Structures are given as C-alpha cells and as structure tokens.
Amino acid sequence: MSNDDDIVKLTFDDRGDDARIAWVTFNNPSKRNALGLSGKDRFIEIMTDLKHDETLRAVVLTGAGDKSFVGGSNLAEMAHYDLAMAESSATKTHRACDSVRQFPVPVIARINGFCFGSGMEIAACADMRVGADHSKFGMPEVRFGIPSGMEASVLPRLIGWGKATELVLTGDHIDANEAYRIGYLQRLVSYDALDDAVEKWIVSLLACGPRAVRIQKRLIMDWDRMSPTDGARAGIQAYVDSYRSDEPNRMMTAFVNRRKS
Numbered sequence: 001m002s003n004d005d006d007i008v009k010l011t012f013d014d015r016g017d018d019a020r021i022a023w024v025t026f027n028n029p030s031k032r033n034a035l036g037l038s039g040k041d042r043f044i045e046i047m048t049d050l051k052h053d054e055t056l057r058a059v060v061l062t063g064a065g066d067k068s069f070v071g072g073s074n075l076a077e078m079a080h081y082d083l084a085m086a087e088s089s090a091t092k093t094h095r096a097c098d099s100v101r102q103f104p105v106p107v108i109a110r111i112n113g114f115c116f117g118s119g120m121e122i123a124a125c126a127d128m129r130v131g132a133d134h135s136k137f138g139m140p141e142v143r144f145g146i147p148s149g150m151e152a153s154v155l156p157r158l159i160g161w162g163k164a165t166e167l168v169l170t171g172d173h174i175d176a177n178e179a180y181r182i183g184y185l186q187r188l189v190s191y192d193a194l195d196d197a198v199e200k201w202i203v204s205l206l207a208c209g210p211r212a213v214r215i216q217k218r219l220i221m222d223w224d225r226m227s228p229t230d231g232a233r234a235g236i237q238a239y240v241d242s243y244r245s246d247e248p249n250r251m252m253t254a255f256v257n258r259r260k261s
Contacts, residue, residue: 032071070119097151
C-alpha cells in the first residue's frame, strides 16, 4: 500500500444482517492530520466508492491519535501554490466536503482534537458531531492571507451568522465548550467517552429502517434548499416512496405485535 493510500484509512465494523459501519480515519498525525492534495484525493476516492455500498448504515469520520481530527490543509504545500494549484486545492476541498454532505447514509464526525479550516468544514457537513472536551475549533485562513471559502458557507446555517462571521474574519480559535454552546457540536464528552457516544448514535441508527434513513437523508438535503411549502411537498412524496418497499409494513407490524405480547 502506498503512502497516499495510508494517509486516509478505511476500516469496516460488520454488524450482521448485511449491515456495516465504515470508519474513515485521517492518518497524518505528525502534521495534525492535515490534508494536502493527495489526502483530499484519497478521501474523495474513498467516499465515492463507499456511497455504492448498499450494506452501509453509517460512516464515522475521525483522526488518528488523540491530538487532531483534521488540523486544516497542508500549509507547507500551500505556501508554494500558483493560481492553478490554488484552484485545484480549493476545488478538492469542496469535493471532499460535498462527498460528506451528499452521502446517502448518516455521517458522524468523531472529533478527537484540533479541528481547523478544512477539518471544521468537513465536520460541518457531517450529520452528527461529537467532540472530545480538549478539542479546539477555528477557521484561521485569514491569518495566512486567504479567505475561508468552500463549505465555510455551511457555517452560518449551523452556528448563526454572527458567530460564523466572527470566526472567519478573526481566525480566532474556540474551545469545545464554546463549540457545543453555539450548536456546532451535538454532543460534548471526554476523550475516553468518544467511542461510547458514537456507539449510542450507531445503535439508534441500526434500530431504524435502512431504506427509511436513506430517504430521510435525501429529504434533509431538500429542506436545505427549499421553502417550507416545497419542503412539505417533498416530504409527502418521500413518505409515499417509503411504501414502495415492505419496510414500513414489516417494521410497524413487528412493533405492534411486540406491544400485544
């Protein structure tokens, strides 16, 4: 296996009955798991391949070690960009983030340390985020002469315009408590409790209809771009579509029968 393959690692957790969880680990701990061009390419490749796996129930994103999720992009590499390389890097960041946001099953960000720049953008595009209490967050690009672009545009909807504006204009860092307070993190735990927090979400997801969860994920994407009225219409269609399989009948009948017994 090449070093480029090693920089983002993929493992699977099989849960039986054609259900498995993919773990995608950013694996460059000596550089705070920073993502250079090759790391972004590898991540996009993995996510593109994974989306065709019908047995997949969730994806967990995390960083190697206990210091960093993704500490941003590779500054040593970026310092020598020309215009074409700058465009390529920004485009790859967008594609990496979009592969998370558009992924057909839930994506969980297990944030185990520094979460800066492109790391904060990637995690913002996940469906659920849990952070260790020693984690740090920030969008420091302006301190290096560039703006926060690409999926930084997701932040105002997630944490509000005021806080998003503050972060991208100042480049200041915030701690995990502040990230939880403003709604960037849904859960805040100690480092030792990270895996338990992730597991609670996975158990809940595995208790749901796999087809229903995929339909729900698509519907959430519709909500993001539609008016409430159009979103409701999309919801009606999604509800009807769920009955194109036996999943609703089978799961509701099983529930009713359990209550009768």
